[in-house]
Amino acid sequence: EAQVTQNPRYLITVTGKKLTVTCSQNMNHEYMSWYRQDPGLGLRQIYYSMNVEVTDKGDVPEGYKVSRKEKRNFPLILESPSPNQTSLYFCASSLYLDSTDTQYFGPGTRLTVL
């Protein structure tokens, strides 16, 4: 089954404790992206990757890191989480994100930073 998976689905942590949210897709997609969603707001893009070893900042990259060492994986790293990073996070992938592709979203990771 074609899908985007994220782990963990729920995470409660404390300020400053490094964490990684994994994202994996099995569709051989070149494009992957991370978004965060906060109450009353739409999805805001954190980072995206057009291909392996190619990453770029979205609209809200501060406090996050990503890597794209393999096509299928795109982990989101919070080196020193803070309470303002409490949010719902979605990973998404697309074949190329060109004029015909839409994005396939993972199930979401709800993160709480105390």
Add this chain to the structure above:
Amino acid sequence: ILNVEQSPQSLHVQEGDSTNFTCSFPSSNFYALHWYRWETAKSPEALFVMTLNGDEKKKGRISATLNTKEGYSYLYIKGSQPEDSATYLCASLSTNAGKSTFGDGTTLTVKP
């Protein structure tokens, strides 16, 4: 318009009503517009990809139009059903490849 804006923010209609909402986006450097449907506790799912001025797309009772010159897209739902209740998101893609800017969504509630 610098951001992607959607209106109204929320909408409550009766079953059987037809409804529409708007997505406004920057017309400069336009590349594509995506519509997504997002049900509570699920992930957003793609509805339409629109690229050309004057595009019209249809899927069942849902249709969308695109005006790239003035920077807006309309989403129409004909004869709304309770299962149409969801948040509808639009996302604008610019020629800056990879950047995808979402609006805040329109939340539709259809009462039986």
